Amino acid sequence: MINTHPTRCNICGGRVTYGSNARVYSREYGSGYCYLCERCGAYVGTHKPRPREALGLLADEPMRTGKKMCHAIFDSFWKGKPKAGKKRHDLYCWLAHEMEIPVEGCHFGYFDIGQLRRAYIILRGVQHKQMKYDNCGNIYFEEAEHEAG
Ligand SMILES: [Zn+2]
Structure with a gap:
């Protein structure tokens, strides 16, 4: 983890x-706190009710872009649906x-750049398909x- x-x-x-987190945004936002790398500027936000707890790995620009690209496809299958x-x-x-990883670790915020790329390739593969449930309740x-x- x-x-x-x-x-x-x-x-x-x-x-x-x-x-x-006014250090990375121009004003305080969400929980108001973040973890910031003094060397490369990568950062991660924290949970609103637990502002000391990082939401995931520190992310740089390529990781932030990767997360957005994954979420765009991933979220289209559930957001606003019954x-x-x-x-x-x-x-x-x-x-x-x-991805052959434990489900507890399956969160875009926990993925490094390699995992984000893998996730994106998998998601691209199903982007224009229909999500269904089998008899065991698996997607x-x-x-x-x-x-x-
Ligand atoms: Zn760094």
């Missing part, structure tokens, strides 16, 4: 300090299985049916 109180940067090994919370949970289980994807005519 990831270190929720990082002192060393997971990208460059630089010193990480905890403080106001039983959204269950679908989101089941999608993380499906993705963990596809699978099927080619979308084309409209007749």
Whole structure:
């Protein structure tokens, strides 16, 4: 699992300090705090109810872009859908299985750049397919049916 109180940067090994997130945004935002690498500028936000706890790994620009690209596809399968919370949970289980990682570690915020790339390739593969449930309640994807005519 990831270190929720990082002192060393997971990208460059630089010193990480905890403080106001106005250091990375122009004003305080969300929990108001973040962990910031003094060397490369990678950072991670913290939980609002537990502002000392990092949300994931420190991320640089390529990781932030990777996360956005993954979420754009991933979220399209559950956001605003019936039983959204269950679908989101089941999608993380499906993705963990596809990536051969434990489901507890299956969160885009926990992924390094290599895992983000892998996740994106997997998600791209199902982007235009239909999400379905099998008889055991597991998610699978099927080619979308084309409209007749
Ligand atoms: Zn760093």
